[in-house]
Amino acid sequence: MLAALKLGIPLQLPYLSPAAHGESILTGVNFASSASGWFDNTATHFNVVGLTKQFEWFKSWKAEVLSLAGPKRGNFIISNALYAFSTGSNDWVNNYYINPPLMKKYTPQAYTTLLLGFVEQYTMELYSLGGRNIAILNLPPLGCLPAQITLHGHGNQTCVQSLNDVALGFNQQLPGVVDAMNKKTPGARLIILDIYNPIYNAWQDPQKFGFKYARVGCCGTGDLEVSVLCNRAVPACSNADEHIFFDSFHPTGHFYSQLADYMYSYAKPILLAPPNP
Template identity: 55%
Template sequence: MAKSCGAAVLLLRTFVLLITSSVGALGMRRAVFMNSSKASVNYRNYATGVIIFGDSTVDAGNNNYLLTVVKSNFEPYGRSFQGNEPTGRFCDGKLAVDLIAEKIGYPFPLPYLAPNAHGPAILTGINFASSASGWYDGTARNFNVKGLTEQLGWYKNWKNEVISLVGPEKGEYIIKNALYIISTGSNDWVNNYYINPVLQKEYTQDAYTTFLIGKVRAFLQELYDLGGRNVAVLGLPPLGCLPSQITLHGKGNPGCVEEYNARSFIFNKVFIDLINNELKPNFHGGRLIYIDDYTIFEKILSNPGSYGITELRKGCCGTGVLETAILCNKLSVGTCKDASSYLWWDSFHPSEQANKVLADDIFNQALPILVGPAQP
């Protein structure tokens, strides 16, 4: 662990801040069932599983099996997780996508690279996410992790295995009716563009936004072509409110880095236009929904007490202002005893308490995917 703020900043820059989550459902769909005289929706009858792409916000441990410094399979990560052990999740406990899978009624999707991610266990979902990746594959290459192009390659392999397990008819049913969640993009900015003079020389911020939106368009189109039909894709959070960004770029100001928040807002606006006006009209036989996670973060930041949160500016791990990945370890001085009142677990990633809030909000926004009509 760094012994001074100056040393910590130097080390953190060295690692470039490392990162910015059953066949039984194959029967006829039932819309509603009665439970204690109260109507409840059985979401398993709508989604055959949960398929995840993205970065450290949703990676359940794929980076454990890669030669990269971007890992979290050590203490104190995972101290609130089942069994109180680190799994490779960048959190003290569950990720938002874990909680969403629970809400639907499925086990946590296994990381694709895990040795046990084969056989019946993969029929209710799989997790392809790789921490430190982004929409741009070049962001992933910076850290020797797997970008979306390679994640799609894994997806093709998963599809083939599903079909080999249950046959073409049931296999295609699983693939077509799964819920797909994509969460990525933060690393493209804070762990690539903003620290990469070459990219800054090649692209203005607006031009880089256009470049990334092209990557979004290409990925979502290919996912659709490969069979993804029920897709929820997250926009950017307020990047300027990450503790690491406040520490490195806040210039001593009490609030968030507004320049970075403004870029998130601009990027999301273009993203929404792409989804609603270009892609969704051509998403025949499917459902495509943009998930606004920027707003829920804003709500937490403006009224944290309503969500059981009191600490907004630093993470629980260590000093909470710089530590993430290998800098957040069991020797980190100052790590809090209870992360439940913290918005952030480390200087980049939400706590389990925050993920509970995010999961509820994301799930409610994605609900039309589970119960609403598909695009004609």
């Protein structure tokens, strides 16, 4: 959302918002469903909407855009829009590592391969539906999330290396998948946006980036609270801008603002360059 403001466009309405109809949808819509992932199985754990259903929403949005704007302008909007896949963390911390049958079925490497298959599947589906400017965010340092340190750190207050390793394994293989897709998507620009290093670097040296606290979030104890556990009845810190994380999983607005600046400066020259031949 902050990236949208950086680009000078309005915040995207959630697809299910009653206001997400008419002219308001022509500047973008947010199809995301919190706690979902690349793997639809991840969404079932929290009764949220997986990517398969999100793509059904996208198809409905596309049809409404074409109806509102007409074929020529509508297709221009669809092909010139910037699309972002920001997902994947839940596939690990809220599915694989809490799902013994899944851990028995897949080694971490095999599960990574499965997830990368979904990356290709959904990216190519978006391309087939008219998307041409597509950003894929890699995984953050999962072992540095406050909740994961609490749950898997065995009392240590540092990042959990085994969780960071699975994120790095995915991230190291992602460029090969994206490079292969770039070779078969004429007219497109497929890019990876790195969020691992900005978060990891800030965690390792928070003062350098203007923060005081990396280990705990602003909400409650900062160790484990997330989502509905952060509410009006739960105390929060006095200054969220001092924290990298707001809850035990998600960064603060102040950190997201820095991340948006970083991603914008990285993506702008790529998106202004000629598309794939």
